[in-house]
Amino acid sequence: MAVGRLLVIAPDHDLRRSLAFVLEAEGYEVDAVGALLRPISGYDAVVVDQKAIAGADGRTSNLVTSAPVVLLAARLHPDMAGAVAEVVELPAIGNAVSLAVRRAMQVPA
Template identity: 40%
Template sequence: MLVIAPDYGLRRSLEFALEVEGFAVLSFDDVNAALASPGTAAGSCVVVDEEALLNDPLAMAAVRRFHKAVLLLVDRSRSMPDILGVRVLRKPILGNALITAIRLTDQSAGTGQPT
């Protein structure tokens, strides 16, 4: 499981929530750092906070280069167009919404095999 979030607190919170559920997690503060890491080949899903995409118009195209299911975390106040192949989850994330969304986004995560 890859997590990309510029905000350290959010990134650590996502890591913790995913690790508690048994997922192996690699986390990064930006898309380019994640792309440069050799460890990103593992895992089948990318959880991306929209803040990682805001200052780079090519960031979403870069996220697609992972060739993995994408779960995009967005602020409730912003409207987000539907993007093919991307599941959108609105923040704040309550309860088990993150894990449910991951399992819906990535079918292999739903099989009970943590990534």
Template identity: 35%
Template sequence: MSPHHTILVVVPDDDLRRSIIFALESEGFGLSVTSQLPALSDCPQVSAVDCIVVDENAIDVRSGGWERLGSLGRPAILLIDTLREIPPEFAHTAVMKPLLGSSLVDAVANSLAAGALRQAT
């Protein structure tokens, strides 16, 4: 992958976050990393990212987490490990944990390609 793509990684679990950092950096992605889903106004680096990888455990439904994720305006990959109801307005990609093989890297690449296609049209 091209190093000009930057991914925002939002994962509260330290071990999972380190694993994702390793996987994405080894593919050449630039990263911005946090443990909590930021509000757009609290995260000026969002304008510099091309895609967001967010763990389901970082989304606080009571404080408007789904709305906050939608307001970031970037393709998102949701990491899930339990079957749960995902709001219909979340029109992005979901990847099951544990992350096996290249599932996360493939999802990021597909999201970036889809975003580039949308921008070209």
């Protein structure tokens, strides 16, 4: 049985595949897409690369979900910090994404 259901949004194909692989190995059911889907529902958490949702000013443009969001960001716009549950600074090292997902879902490691 899956630990939880995740949506991964990342425009880069290799990043998307890597994230899905790592999170599936952790026991999550993962749907991975290259662009934002609307509406986002039915997920326990959303892992999103900032490039998939950032406008020209660096702020999140149109991410609407009731699930906690784990944002992958190389440079976080200050206004984005309050809109997400966890931020993973890129490049992500080790199990940083998996741990951020667990914290966002409030699941003990």
